[in-house]
């Protein structure tokens with residue numbers, strides 16, 4: 001039997017730990033202030049439309065308080081050539097717990113999402129780890145993931161998939177991907193196939209300005225196609241499964257307001273193609289991207305969800321979490337053997 005098409009949504013849930021090397025807390029506080037509300041609203045809206053979400057969460061956010069966080073800090077922390085990528089020195093200056101410092105902890109919200117039993121709490125590494133930065137090693141990455149798995153486990157949450165910070169992973173990097181699999185993280189979000197998403201050097205990640213422009217244009221106009229994927233051909237038993245991104249849901253753009261419909265149509269067309277051909281469409285963003293223009297962003301998302309419901313009714317298009325789809329493929333591969 002042919003597989004139905006699948007709709008995956010992953011969210012990089014990180015609060016200040018996702019931008020600590022680029023933005024000071026004060027300069028980004030207003031966006032971060034909204035994240036908790038945004039996450040709650042996202043969950044409520046998704047429940048209304050029967051859409052499952054995967055929250056790829058930075059391990060630090062699972063801590064009950066600073067003492068709890070320090071308990072899980074590995075001995076073998078990343079030795080980046082550029083010390084600004086190392087978040088560990090920041091721990092000293094953060095507040096003691098989620099109540100005091102909602103920019104660096106999120107356990108109450110994680111527990112609320114987990115309790116629903118619908119959505120997945122996934123990994124975004126323990127410390128927002130950068131696999132393509134010079135100076136760090138696969139061993140340090142392993143220690144990082146062990147810490148992420150352990151702190152989640154201590155809160156009765158089992159991590160089964162991963163999103164790499166800044167998407168720093170290539171499908172051929174089996175040294176990193178095998179470590180994920182060994183730690184129980186059996187799928188990951190890879191990048192879009194097109195070269196405009198794959199130009200990078202460690203020096204200037206994601207390449208030249210021209211590619212940034214192309215990626216923005218691609219959000220509105222069809223430059224790289226639908227970016228949908230045949231999962232069966234990606235699956236290989238015993239290996240971390242690549243669930244590549246189809247599209248970043250860019251936040252509402254006031255300046256390009258008149259073109260928002262193009263951006264949404266581009267996503268909906270990709271979803272429709274995936275639904276009709278039994279493929280996967282994977283949409284992602286960060287909850288803090290919804291931190292300004294909240295109403296407009298939720299209006300956009302609701303219109304995407306309405307399309308999903310229609311495609312579910314017409315073609316059996318199915319919303320799934322990252323680990324949910326991985327388990328589906330695992331069991332269908334077992335029953336075929």
Ligand SMILES: [Zn+2]
Nearest residue numbers: 012018165166
């Ligand atoms: Zn991130």
